[in-house]
Amino acid sequence: GAVVSQHPSRVICKSGTSVKIECRSLDFQATTMFWYRQFPKKSLMLMATSNEGSKATYEQGVEKDKFLINHASLTLSTLTVTSAHPEDSSFYICSARDRALAKNIQYFGAGTRLSVL
Amino acid sequence: GQNIDQPTEMTATEGAIVQINCTYQTSGFNGLFWYQQHAGEAPTFLSYNVLDGLEEKGRFSSFLSRSKGYSYLLLKELQMKDSASYLCAGWDSNYQLIWGAGTKLIIKP
Secondary structure: OOOEEEEOOEEEEOOOOOEEEEEEEOOOOEEEEEEEEEOOOOOEEEEEEEEOOOOOEEOOOOOOOOEEEEEEEOOEEEEEEOOOOHHHOEEEEEEEEEOOOOOOOEEEOOOEEEEEO | OOEEEOOOEEEEEOOOOEEEEEEEEOOOOOOEEEEEEOOOOOOEEEEEEOOOEEEEEOOEEEEEEOOOOEEEEEEOOOOHHHOEEEEEEEEOOOOOEEEOOOEEEEEEO
């Protein structure tokens, strides 16, 4: 199956700092990438949908100025958590959809566990 | 509204068979996915059904009935490593995935 690389896998940072998470599709072109957040024992919560070369579409309740998304190419999207606070601590997962029309599957990165002190 | 329902938790015995059900209500329908997620890890793709019927893939099979808004994931010859959460997700008319809360499957020896 297709591979989505997400980096870093774990981040511990101080309150007020910014953290950047990268998501790369390694062996396919991803027209669309998705950023999810997951709390313990809960399902995935979609934060935003990112299309290459255009602005991300944020879900209701997600602050676009706090969670900056850049989808610069067909293989790379980044999520920057700006001025992180302890309540931003969570498991962030990116997902990419194969560009080929016949392939509708979303592949997930390994996730980034963010801990804000 | 859009909704995906699946049981919160199930328990089964090693070597047995278990069926995890999922019912969905989506605005339009472009298929249904099953993902496996081990604790602390990201989901991994298991199956995708867009037509009615059963799709078999090794020990795992997935079934879809579009008229009933129903799907199930069947796991055979259960192994301890199958202990995980199983997420059902429906694809709506805008090609957005609507996620269920997940079913935590506990396998006992």
